[in-house]
Amino acid sequence: DTAVSQTPKYLVTQMGNDKSIKCEQNLGHDTMYWYKQDSKKFLKIMFSYNNKELIINETVPNRFSPKSPDKAHLNLHINSLELGDSAVYFCAIRRGTEAFFGQGTRLTVV
Amino acid sequence: AQSVAQPEDQVNVAEGNPLTVKCTYSVSGNPYLFWYVQYPNRGLQFLLKYITGDNLVKGSYGFEAEFNKSQTSFHLKKPSALVSDSALYFCAVRDYSGNMLTFGGGTRLMVKP
Numbered sequence: 001d002t003a004v005s006q007t008p009k010y011l012v013t014q015m016g017n018d019k020s021i022k023c024e025q026n027l028g029h030d031t032m033y034w035y036k037q038d039s040k041k042f043l044k045i046m047f048s049y050n051n052k053e054l055i056i057n058e059t060v061p062n063r064f065s066p067k068s069p070d071k072a073h074l075n076l077h078i079n080s081l082e083l084g085d086s087a088v089y090f091c092a093i094r095r096g097t098e099a100f101f102g103q104g105t106r107l108t109v110v
Numbered sequence: 111a112q113s114v115a116q117p118e119d120q121v122n123v124a125e126g127n128p129l130t131v132k133c134t135y136s137v138s139g140n141p142y143l144f145w146y147v148q149y150p151n152r153g154l155q156f157l158l159k160y161i162t163g164d165n166l167v168k169g170s171y172g173f174e175a176e177f178n179k180s181q182t183s184f185h186l187k188k189p190s191a192l193v194s195d196s197a198l199y200f201c202a203v204r205d206y207s208g209n210m211l212t213f214g215g216g217t218r219l220m221v222k223p
Contacts (some may be wrong), residue, residue: 004153031209033210033211040215041148041198041215041216042213042215042216043154043200043213043216044213045210045211045212048209048210055209055210090153090154092154094209097142097159097161097204098144098156098159099144099156099202099211100156101146101153101154101155102153103152103153104151104152104153
């Protein structure tokens with residue numbers, strides 16, 4: 001069974017739209033993350049979240065916001081999408097000292 | 111602030127030859143170090159980690175990595191490369207009390223028959 005699942009796998013949308021990417025984990029762990037991988041494959045942390053604290057990378061625009069409806073989910077909402085938001089977004093969970101990643105969501109803004 | 115450097119964008123090696131993918135890090139305090147592999151159109155898969163103990167750690171698929179505190183390095187190695195090892199490799203660091211992994215820029219490994 002997949003520990004971290006993301007939907008959708010691919011998302012194509014127009015500039016200015018608002019979209020969400022869902023992330024679900026089935027391991028019951030507290031800490032979840034969102035990472036962005038750009039076209040050069042560079043990985044950057046966007047958010048770290050547990051049921052107590054949200055840590056935001058200060059370089060992330062406030063158009064991006066994580067929402068956690070329950071402990072198993074950390075969804076990524078993006079408002080007013082821009083061309084530069086095109087990337088692959090990965091959700092991850094922390095188990096002990098390790099991080100486990102979802103398969104990624106390839107977002108293309110046209 | 112913690113950081114990771116992978117000085118090589120790409121490493122080319124012939125199948126059957128040993129491979130090394132380099133990584134250096136900067137972090138306050140004792141580091142937790144990791145290697146992840148990413149195959150095309152896939153997420154990151156955990157390979158191995160160093161937390162404490164022996165400087166040489168062994169991981170999945172025959173990979174190993176050597177922690178060198180004086181050189182702040184954590185190079186990934188494999189004695190005999192396979193074509194199927196071709197992928198993107200990421201080194202990452204987290205400090206003992208920190209909550210977030212910081213990744214290097216990635217190194218593409220190309221193993222040719």
